[in-house]
Amino acid sequence: MRVAVIGGGAMGAATSWRLARRGVDAVCYDRYSPPHPLGSTHGDTRIIRTAYLEGPWYVPLLQEAFPLWRELEAVSGAQLLTMTDALMIGDSSSEAVTGANASAQAHGLDIEVLDAVELRKRYPGHVVGDEDMAVLDKQAGILRPEAAVVAMLSQVPRVVRDTRITSIAEVMDDFDAVVVAAGPWTPELIDWIPLKVERQVHAWLAIEREAGWLMPDRFPVFIRQSKTFGDVYGFPTLDGVAVKVGRHHEGEFTDPDHVRREVGATDLDPLRRMAATYMRGVSGRVTRTLTCMYTNTPDGHFVIDFSPDDKRVVVISACSGHGFKFAPVIGDIAADLVCDGGTKRDISRFAAARFAPSYVPDHNHDRN
Numbered sequence: 001m002r003v004a005v006i007g008g009g010a011m012g013a014a015t016s017w018r019l020a021r022r023g024v025d026a027v028c029y030d031r032y033s034p035p036h037p038l039g040s041t042h043g044d045t046r047i048i049r050t051a052y053l054e055g056p057w058y059v060p061l062l063q064e065a066f067p068l069w070r071e072l073e074a075v076s077g078a079q080l081l082t083m084t085d086a087l088m089i090g091d092s093s094s095e096a097v098t099g100a101n102a103s104a105q106a107h108g109l110d111i112e113v114l115d116a117v118e119l120r121k122r123y124p125g126h127v128v129g130d131e132d133m134a135v136l137d138k139q140a141g142i143l144r145p146e147a148a149v150v151a152m153l154s155q156v157p158r159v160v161r162d163t164r165i166t167s168i169a170e171v172m173d174d175f176d177a178v179v180v181a182a183g184p185w186t187p188e189l190i191d192w193i194p195l196k197v198e199r200q201v202h203a204w205l206a207i208e209r210e211a212g213w214l215m216p217d218r219f220p221v222f223i224r225q226s227k228t229f230g231d232v233y234g235f236p237t238l239d240g241v242a243v244k245v246g247r248h249h250e251g252e253f254t255d256p257d258h259v260r261r262e263v264g265a266t267d268l269d270p271l272r273r274m275a276a277t278y279m280r281g282v283s284g285r286v287t288r289t290l291t292c293m294y295t296n297t298p299d300g301h302f303v304i305d306f307s308p309d310d311k312r313v314v315v316i317s318a319c320s321g322h323g324f325k326f327a328p329v330i331g332d333i334a335a336d337l338v339c340d341g342g343t344k345r346d347i348s349r350f351a352a353a354r355f356a357p358s359y360v361p362d363h364n365h366d367r368n
């Protein structure tokens with residue numbers, strides 16, 4: 001079987017790796033030379049967590065993701081996953097707290113619920129109000145996106161770089177199946193998912209020299225929901241110099257060929273104010289910035305499905321800004337769909353049918 005994978009970001013690299021592992025003749029095409037900073041898979045770090053506030057149906061896939069990340073480390077020799085715990089901080093009615101808790105209850109996950117007093121005591125890096133609380137997720141940490149793409153592609157016999165595929169038809173004749181993993185460029189290739197590409201900014205803020213409470217063994221990755229700043233998140237310092245912070249969504253809609261790459265005061269001021277309000281030992285001095293893109297579906301959940309008019313085409317790259325942690329699982333599911341015509345994993349929530357009601361998907365049937 002010959003499969004073309006369009007895109008060598010997180011999703012395409014993962015799919016190519018999982019196909020190659022099954023002995024499938026997979027060719028991964030990318031318009032640039034991955035890993036590169038022009039799409040969605042760059043910036044040193046990504047959060048992985050298990051008490052998933054976005055919905056309990058993601059949890060089984062996350063539980064599969066951890067051993068797959070470890071498998072990738074073993075086959076490539078790269079160090080990709082550092083466990084740090086994760087804190088979801090908000091008031092008692094926030095989705096961060098209620099959603100993470102609901103996933104933990106549904107799946108019996110290892111969490112602790114911390115009140116403001118306990119949070120202050122354990123995590124002096126966070127400034128918390130009396131109404132704040134947190135869910136501490138013990139199955140969580142930091143992934144390395146660029147190193148992961150290198151590791152995945154090292155397992156793929158054929159990677160064709162700096163080659164833009166202009167349409168699915170261009171490759172269809174030469175292959176038995178095509179996986180579209182084009183990230184924010186997906187709308188160039190397919191038109192049956194209503195996608196919106198959103199610009200996002202990361203900033204690294206310098207820390208005070210004595211702020212040892214921001215080190216990875218004492219400062220879990222965090223997500224914090226607030227009325228003032230929306231959903232923000234951050235990482236411990238990995239170099240003792242700066243911490244990386246970002247705002248989830250709140251970005252302008254764009255397209256990948258015209259996205260504003262320069263970062264200005266309107267991007268940085270809210271991040272600086274957030275850090276000054278919520279974090280201890282972080283200065284307003286910016287040491288590095290980047291722009292990145294989310295490929296958003298209307299409901300914020302993934303699309304992992306066949307094309308409605310051609311079962312030889314699988315689409316996986318509409319991850320709405322939270323897909324990286326799942327990459328090896330999504331890649332393996334794409335390999336299931338391509339090789340077996342279906343998957344045993346429950347991906348009913350990710351069906352394209354929710355946007356095109358006339359289309360009835362046919363997956364989740366038993367393989368034999």
Ligand SMILES: Cc1cc2nc3c(=O)[nH]c(=O)nc-3n(C[C@H](O)[C@H](O)[C@H](O)COP(=O)(O)OP(=O)(O)OC[C@H]3O[C@@H](n4cnc5c(N)ncnc54)[C@H](O)[C@@H]3O)c2cc1C
Nearest residue numbers: 007009010011031039040047165183185292319323324325
């Ligand atoms: C700022 C930011 C923070 C994030 N934080 C997290 C996080 O903490 N945890 C998490 O799980 N997720 C996070 N995400 C989301 C996650 O990073 C993405 O879901 C994931 O990286 C998407 O990977 P992708 O392969 O779909 O897209 P991309 O990385 O954009 O890859 C698409 C690739 O396709 C190539 N391509 C496009 N069109 C063509 C074509 N026509 N021909 C050939 N090649 C083509 C592109 O060059 C590109 O390399 C974050 C995203 C951003 C932007």
